[in-house]
Amino acid sequence: MTPANSPAPEAVVDLLGMLAYGELLAFDRMAHDARLAPDLRRRAVLSEMAAVEITNYRRLVARLAELGAEPEETMVPFVDSLHAYHDQTEPRDWWEALTKAYVGDGIADDFSREVAALLGERDRELVLQVLHDSHYNRFAAEEIRSAIGSDPKLANRLSMWARRLVGEGLSQAQRVAGERPALAALIVTGLDDRAGVQALLKRLTQAHATRMTAVGLNN
């Protein structure tokens, strides 16, 4: 998939700003959620996952500065919606924290891969570089799978939790699309039309369903 035209520079800046603030906030929340871990080893792994977000944040900010944007200004438009998402999905225990990381990172990475295809080479490579490490994804998946194995009730609770994560995420994504027309246009135009957006949402939803099934959760 190659874009017919180069995306508008302000749309690229919007996208990178959104991803950057997403990383900064993911760092903050994961670092906090690590306190919920049942032992030091697990706590350290979630802390490491958080630390990676900061490395990615730096890469995005460096590129924003290179594009002549003031990184902080580019992030401000996304502060409210990203905070709203996290405030509405504050994990109550370790399993919710881990499921949030597993579900959220998975969808964010799928979305990033799709959007990367709409960008010029330089930004495409950057966006693909800041995808999450599959090593941590496997850690989260194994933890959830084994916890559900020994407590079937947990599967129900975490399945409901994951639906809430997706619902809140979609709700904030729609808000962003409404508030940032250039960014929305990048995606709509890149995917040719609104039917393309529907198809994108379908692909994201199916990949999410596959991830859920893989750890024993239902959609």
Added chain:
Amino acid sequence: MTPANSPAPEAVVDLLGMLAYGELLAFDRMAHDARLAPDLRRRAVLSEMAAVEITNYRRLVARLAELGAEPEETMVPFVDSLHAYHDQTEPRDWWEALTKAYVGDGIADDFSREVAALLGERDRELVLQVLHDSHYNRFAAEEIRSAIGSDPKLANRLSMWARRLVGEGLSQAQRVAGERPALAALIVTGLDDRAGVQALLKRLTQAHATRMTAVGLNN
């Protein structure tokens, strides 16, 4: 300074376990304190400082495993005293958070350099590797210096705050020395005797005073 005898293996494990838990908790607290930052740029820098602690944590844990120790067990003895230090020194604003990072990292690094000299080559190199990056130290120093320049009252408040940090740190260090005789012996024996420990404390205190003066705080 070269140790006359190799330090006792259990003392080295104690030291590395203490440093490892110190890093993990510093990550947790700095990540949290980053929320106090007045803007996103500064918040990101403290978040980055936090993230470095996790990298160092991993190095220490890898070495502990290599030494045949169960990393988690080696950290447990230091949980209470390190938590007590942080609970007693919870910053109320950005300047207290930054001063805590500046003062705490400085003393921790000086201590690590001194203790590194008492270790075998492999562990000495590791302990020197996990020192804090001077880049962040300069950032904190410049921030404090410039804030004090525009608000002289802040200098008084932060000077008092730094005294409290040192007081709480010393108090918990004494507790650890009492509870972990092998670790205390490593330092006392390494420095030849108790007079050596007094001299060490004097060096740490003088270096701290120099750092305070450098940013416009008094001791």
